[in-house]
Amino acid sequence: MGRRAGRLARQRYSADPPSFPKARRMRVPLAALIGLFFTSLFFLSAIFAPLIAPYGMAEVVGDVWEPPSDRFLLGTDSIGRDLLSRMIYGGQTTIFIATAATALSFVIGSVLGFFAAVSGGWIDQTLSRFVDLIMSIPTLIFALVVLSVMPTTIPILIVLMGLLDSTRVYRLARAVAVDITVMDYVEAARLRGEKIGWIIFRETLPNALSPLVAEMGLRFIFAVLFVSTLSFLGLGVQPPQADWGGIVKENKEGINYGIAAALYPAYAIAVLCISINLVADWVLNRTTSLKGGRG
Amino acid sequence: MTDPLLKIRGLKIGATIYPPGEKAREIEIVHGVDFDLAPGKVLGLIGESGAGKSTIGLASMAYGRGGVEITDGTVEVNGRDILKAPFRDVRRLRGGEVTYVSQSAAASFNPAKQIMEQVTEAAIFQNKFTKAQAEARAVDLFRKLGLPEPETIGNRYPHQVSGGQLQRCMTALALCPEPDLVVFDEPTTALDVTTQIDVLAAIKEAIRDTGVAALYITHDLAVVAQVSDHIMVLQQGAMVEYGTTDQIINDPQEDYTRALVSVRSIRHEEKQPTNTPVLRVENITARYSGLSFDVLKNINVELHPGQTLAVVGESGSGKSTLARVITGLLPPSAGRITFDGRTLTPDLATRPVEDLRELQMIYQMADTAMNPRQTVGTIIGRPLEFYFGLRGAEKQKRIQELLDEIELGDGFIDRYPAELSGGQKQRVCIARALAAKPKLIICDEVTSALDPLVADGILKLLLDLQKIEDVAYLFITHDLATVRAIADSIAVMYQGSVVRYGPKSQVLAPPFDDYTDLLLSSVPEMKLGWLEEVLRHRKMESAGH
Numbered sequence: 001m002g003r004r005a006g007r008l009a010r011q012r013y014s015a016d017p018p019s020f021p022k023a024r025r026m027r028v029p030l031a032a033l034i035g036l037f038f039t040s041l042f043f044l045s046a047i048f049a050p051l052i053a054p055y056g057m058a059e060v061v062g063d064v065w066e067p068p069s070d071r072f073l074l075g076t077d078s079i080g081r082d083l084l085s086r087m088i089y090g091g092q093t094t095i096f097i098a099t100a101a102t103a104l105s106f107v108i109g110s111v112l113g114f115f116a117a118v119s120g121g122w123i124d125q126t127l128s129r130f131v132d133l134i135m136s137i138p139t140l141i142f143a144l145v146v147l148s149v150m151p152t153t154i155p156i157l158i159v160l161m162g163l164l165d166s167t168r169v170y171r172l173a174r175a176v177a178v179d180i181t182v183m184d185y186v187e188a189a190r191l192r193g194e195k196i197g198w199i200i201f202r203e204t205l206p207n208a209l210s211p212l213v214a215e216m217g218l219r220f221i222f223a224v225l226f227v228s229t230l231s232f233l234g235l236g237v238q239p240p241q242a243d244w245g246g247i248v249k250e251n252k253e254g255i256n257y258g259i260a261a262a263l264y265p266a267y268a269i270a271v272l273c274i275s276i277n278l279v280a281d282w283v284l285n286r287t288t289s290l291k292g293g294r295g
Numbered sequence: 296m297t298d299p300l301l302k303i304r305g306l307k308i309g310a311t312i313y314p315p316g317e318k319a320r321e322i323e324i325v326h327g328v329d330f331d332l333a334p335g336k337v338l339g340l341i342g343e344s345g346a347g348k349s350t351i352g353l354a355s356m357a358y359g360r361g362g363v364e365i366t367d368g369t370v371e372v373n374g375r376d377i378l379k380a381p382f383r384d385v386r387r388l389r390g391g392e393v394t395y396v397s398q399s400a401a402a403s404f405n406p407a408k409q410i411m412e413q414v415t416e417a418a419i420f421q422n423k424f425t426k427a428q429a430e431a432r433a434v435d436l437f438r439k440l441g442l443p444e445p446e447t448i449g450n451r452y453p454h455q456v457s458g459g460q461l462q463r464c465m466t467a468l469a470l471c472p473e474p475d476l477v478v479f480d481e482p483t484t485a486l487d488v489t490t491q492i493d494v495l496a497a498i499k500e501a502i503r504d505t506g507v508a509a510l511y512i513t514h515d516l517a518v519v520a521q522v523s524d525h526i527m528v529l530q531q532g533a534m535v536e537y538g539t540t541d542q543i544i545n546d547p548q549e550d551y552t553r554a555l556v557s558v559r560s561i562r563h564e565e566k567q568p569t570n571t572p573v574l575r576v577e578n579i580t581a582r583y584s585g586l587s588f589d590v591l592k593n594i595n596v597e598l599h600p601g602q603t604l605a606v607v608g609e610s611g612s613g614k615s616t617l618a619r620v621i622t623g624l625l626p627p628s629a630g631r632i633t634f635d636g637r638t639l640t641p642d643l644a645t646r647p648v649e650d651l652r653e654l655q656m657i658y659q660m661a662d663t664a665m666n667p668r669q670t671v672g673t674i675i676g677r678p679l680e681f682y683f684g685l686r687g688a689e690k691q692k693r694i695q696e697l698l699d700e701i702e703l704g705d706g707f708i709d710r711y712p713a714e715l716s717g718g719q720k721q722r723v724c725i726a727r728a729l730a731a732k733p734k735l736i737i738c739d740e741v742t743s744a745l746d747p748l749v750a751d752g753i754l755k756l757l758l759d760l761q762k763i764e765d766v767a768y769l770f771i772t773h774d775l776a777t778v779r780a781i782a783d784s785i786a787v788m789y790q791g792s793v794v795r796y797g798p799k800s801q802v803l804a805p806p807f808d809d810y811t812d813l814l815l816s817s818v819p820e821m822k823l824g825w826l827e828e829v830l831r832h833r834k835m836e837s838a839g840h
Contacts, residue, residue, distance in 0.1 A: 184664040188727075190643065191622055192681060193651040206668035 028282070035278025042272050046092040055082040057089040058240040065251075065259050077261055078250050087264055090242035095272075097158055097237070098223035102216060104162025105223075109169025110212060114200045116170075117177035118186075128174070131167045139164050140229065147235040157236060161226060165219055172215055176208040210283075217280030221273045228269055244269055298374065299331035300475055300508050301355055306368035308350050308359065308532075325350055325532040327368065334475065337502060337509045339523035339540070341516055341555070343746035344717075347532040348512045352478040355510060356393045357385050373475065390417035394469035398481040400461040404453040410464050411449025418472035429471060436467040439504060440497040459490035463497050470505055477502075478510045483518060487609040487773060488817040495521060495819075496830055514746060516555050517819035520544050521826040528552050541823060554748060556821060561754055561780040565799050568784070571636070572597040573734050573767050574621070579630035581620050590616045591627070592791045598784075600734065601761060603768040605778040605799075607814070608788035614771045617788075618737045621769070622656060635734055652682045655728035659740035661720035665712040671698075671723050672708040678730040697726040700763075701756060718749035725756065729764065737769045742777060754781055775818045779803065787811050 028036070045052060054073075055061050059081060066076040074083040116124040134142075143160055150156050180186060186203050194203075230236030231245030239246060244265035251261035308325035325347040332338050340348045350363055357377045359365055369376050377388055389395075394417065397403045404413055414436075415429035424432060430449070437445035440463040453461055462482055469477045482498065483491040499522045502509055513519050519526060519540075526543040528535040528551065536549045547553045579594040591613050598604040606614045619625040621632060623643030632639045634654065640646050658664035665674055675694050679685040685693055691708075698707055701722040712720055721741060728736050738757070742750035758781055761768065772778060778785060778799075785802040787795040789810045795802055807815065816829050 184658045184660065185666045187624070188656065188658070188664055191624070191651065191656055192678060192731075193646075193648050194681070202669075203666055207666065 031278045032282035035275040035282070038271055038275035039279055042091060042095065045088055046095040049088045049092040053085040053088040055085040057085060057242050065254055065261060074264055075261060077247070078254065083261055083264065086242045086247055087268060090244045090247050090265060091268060093237055093241060093243040094224060094227055094245070097154060097227045098220055100158045101161035101165060101223045102220045104158060105165035105169050105219060106212065106216060108162065109166035110173040113170040113173025114177045114204050115196070117174045117181050118196055118199050118204065131170050135167050139226070143230060144235060147230070152235055152238055154237065157227065157230070161223055165223060169215070169219065173208065173212060176211055177204050180204050180207050214280050214284035217276050217283065221276050224269060224272060300334045300373060301332040302371040303355065304329050304369045306351065306354060306370065307366045308347065308354060308363060309366040310363045323366070323532065324363070328534055330527060330537065332476070332508055332510065334508050335506045336525065337511055337523040339519035339526040340510060340512045340529060341514065341519050341526060342529035343514060343748065345531065346529040348529055349480050352480055352510050352512050355476065355478060356389050356395060387421065391421040391423065391472055392474055393476045393478065394472060394474040396465050396469045396477060396479045396482050399485055400465040401453070401458060403465065404461065406453050409450055409452055410456070414449065414464060414468040414471055417468070421472055423472050433467060433471055436470055436501070439501055440467055441493065459486055459494050462486060462494050466498055466501060470501055470507065474507060476508045476510070478512070480512045481514070484513065484515070489609060489813055492817045492826070492829065496826060498522065499826065515819065517821045520821060520823055521819065528555065544821060544823060561751065561758065563758060563781050566602050566783045568798070569599045573600045573635055574598040574769070575633040576621065577631045577633070579620055579627045579632065581616060581625055581627040583625070590791050591620065594630070594793055596786050596793065596796060598735065598767050598769055600767055601765040602783040603761070603770050603781050605770045605772060605782035605785045606788060607772060607775060607778055607785060609773060612788040613791040614788055615739055618656070618739050618769070618771055621737065622654065648682070652731045653734040655731050655733040656737045656739065657724050657728050657741050659744055661717065661724050662712070664724050665720065667712055670708065671710050674723060675726045675730050678727060682731055697730055700729065700760065701726045717745055718752060721745065721753055722756065725760070729760065733766055735767045735769065737771070739771045740773070743772065743774060757781065775815060787814065
């Protein structure tokens with residue numbers, strides 16, 4: 001009986017806030033290692049895309065839909081471009097947009113969420129109801145409407161995705177911060193006469209960081225899926241710029257003829273999402289009291 | 296001699312701890328404890344937090360809580376070693392032969408089920424009684440424990456009875472299956488003194504009437520002296536002293552026991568009021584938004600420079616609300632607060648920084664009063680930076696001075712709150728308040744979460760600092776022993792009003808009003824037979840009226 005309880009306690013105590021920076025010596029579980037391996041593989045290939053891609057992004061180098069060979073490891077695409085090179089450059093585009101959109105959504109969402117929680121009252125009510133309003137419109141429909149009237153450039157895609165996703169981040173940040181702002185140390189800071197900036201960035205943020213960091217991984221996955229969906233529908237990244245959703249779209253006819261070109265980017269999206277999920281799960285389990293971390 | 300009901304030999308209990316930044320390691324928290332408990336006797340286990348009292352209590356049910364493991368020794372109940380028994384037998388034991396009363400009844404009852412169902416559950420599960428028998432027995436126990444409407448109170452839900460009543464329901468729960476042994480784990484600690492005395496009397500009577508044996512765990516020696524036959528004093532998992540209650544209270548042999556018996560040794564001479572009070576609270580009335588009644592009703596008190604005003608009362612009497620009004624967290628609906636000759640604005644947001652600086656606050660729970668992500672240096676350094684603009688070496692020097700003042704010394708600047716003990720945390724909070732060089736510090740129950748000896752140290756420190764810094768304290772507490780130790784004047788609060796106010800010598804001297812009398816007579820005294828004396832006295836008084 002005692003032994004079982006011991007394991008429970010282990011999870012609980014490893015979540016103590018001050019142990020976080022120093023606790024790196026802990027054993028990393030296999031699932032997280034696999035996740036870390038693939039995540040870093042994708043990110044490295046995105047960063048060094050021009051160095052590792054065998055051909056240019058939009059270079060037509062062979063026949064339409066050539067099968068995999070020594071020259072073209074994954075074959076060629078619907079107009080004879082090297083599929084592997086397209087995949088590497090496409091990964092770069094997709095990952096860049098998703099990363100930028102996630103970063104933007106976290107900056108906007110968490111700052112506004114903390115601000116609402118710390119201010120309370122009508123400021124909190126106004127912001128929260130506005131966010132509810134945005135969230136009540138399906139994200140994809142909202143994005144399609146906006147993109148049908150705006151030019152579809154990468155900066156606009158990033159801003160749009162960042163804003164839409166920031167509503168989810170706002171919700172989490174506010175929920176976490178509401179728990180923190182009732183603590184005596186926040187009251188002590190108010191009594192000291194601290195301005196709202198100190199209360200948000202020095203008292204609240206450091207204590208809310210762990211759940212937000214874990215959430216960041218999950219939001220990044222949604223951003224990858226979202227930008228791929230938009231590109232597949234033709235409203236995301238525009239050709240000849242490569243991105244995974246776009247590659248699926250360009251090669252989807254091939255499936256009728258038994259050509260697998262459209263499946264590679266789909267695999268890439270799936271593997272990236274799963275591996276980031278594995279990493280995020282591990283971070284979440286270790287650092288946060290949310291989602292059952294503290295029994 | 297009869298065979299002991301509970302026989303514990305060489306009990307060793309270990310736990311795995313996970314210190315921040317270090318490898319997990321096994322530690323021993325109970326180092327070989329032996330004792331016997333005869334049927335129908337009560338043994339008091341006493342010690343500070345971390346002494347292993349509760350762990351030993353739970354071990355008598357073969358249970359180790361949260362990472363705790365019984366590593367060695369034997370625990371025999373009715374002659375059977377329950378540590379070696381198969382789990383099936385342990386199940387028959389728990390809730391059958393041995394039952395448990397926990398500290399917080401409110402957290403232990405299932406809020407979604409009626410009290411009767413929970414009180415009779417174990418007795419029915421153990422096949423000791425049928426449902427009808429168990430319910431009849433429960434009603435009988437409710438009556439014995441002095442609960443109102445014993446026939447129907449079982450149909451209520453836990454939130455429909457008061458805290459003291461719920462604690463008595465839990466005692467009924469423990470006694471319902473006719474156990475041989477009940478483990479009482481701090482059953483009255485979470486209650487107000489005026490409620491504690493009733494629960495204590497009810498428990499004592501129930502133990503006597505049912506002839507059950509009991510382990511009574513508490514940190515309050517005065518309480519345990521009222522109910523137990525023998526007392527075992529524990530410190531850091533080892534026995535310090537074992538003896539009859541009479542011997543432990545009246546003739547303690549060990550230094551540690553003597554320190555526990557003579558706790559609150561502080562003597563404080565009452566100071567005379569001056570002409571110009573530092574704080575004057577006039578006709579303050581306040582309520583929280585959404586409430587239909589006033590939480591504070593026409594409060595008038597004064598506090599003089601360098602002195603201590605103790606605000607005493609039960610939970611819910613409005614003590615902490617008064618603090619919130621003075622600090623500006625809750626603007627009052629009527630009345631005026633004058634601080635150092637200036638009228639304070641009602642709302643915190645409109646007060647000048649100077650007013651904020653001169654009026655500091657220390658909280659009950661030092662744990663939540665410090666940001667867990669800031670070091671001691673940052674926590675104490677911030678007011679220096681904020682109010683006085685100190686930077687760099689100058690700030691470091693002042694932080695070190697403050698740490699010396701609170702007797703913490705070197706090596707604490709870079710620590711995080713989680714790396715401090717309870718008493719050290721509270722000291723850091725005191726240093727943070729002092730850093731602002733305040734004229735008034737509001738102390739909200741600052742010692743009630745601490746062990747008696749640690750609390751004593753904090754009170755001594757506060758009194759010393761008062762002499763050095765000439766700071767006034769508004770000391771909120773429910774503990775009258777603390778009040779006697781440090782106050783110059785006292786305000787007794789009851790249901791939002793000040794019912795008695797004046798210099799300490801007057802407030803604590805007869806004639807008393809009814810409430811102050813009740814409050815004063817409810818504080819357990821460190822002598823045998825105190826409980827009976829008080830109850831007899833009260834019975835006579837009520838007969839006289």
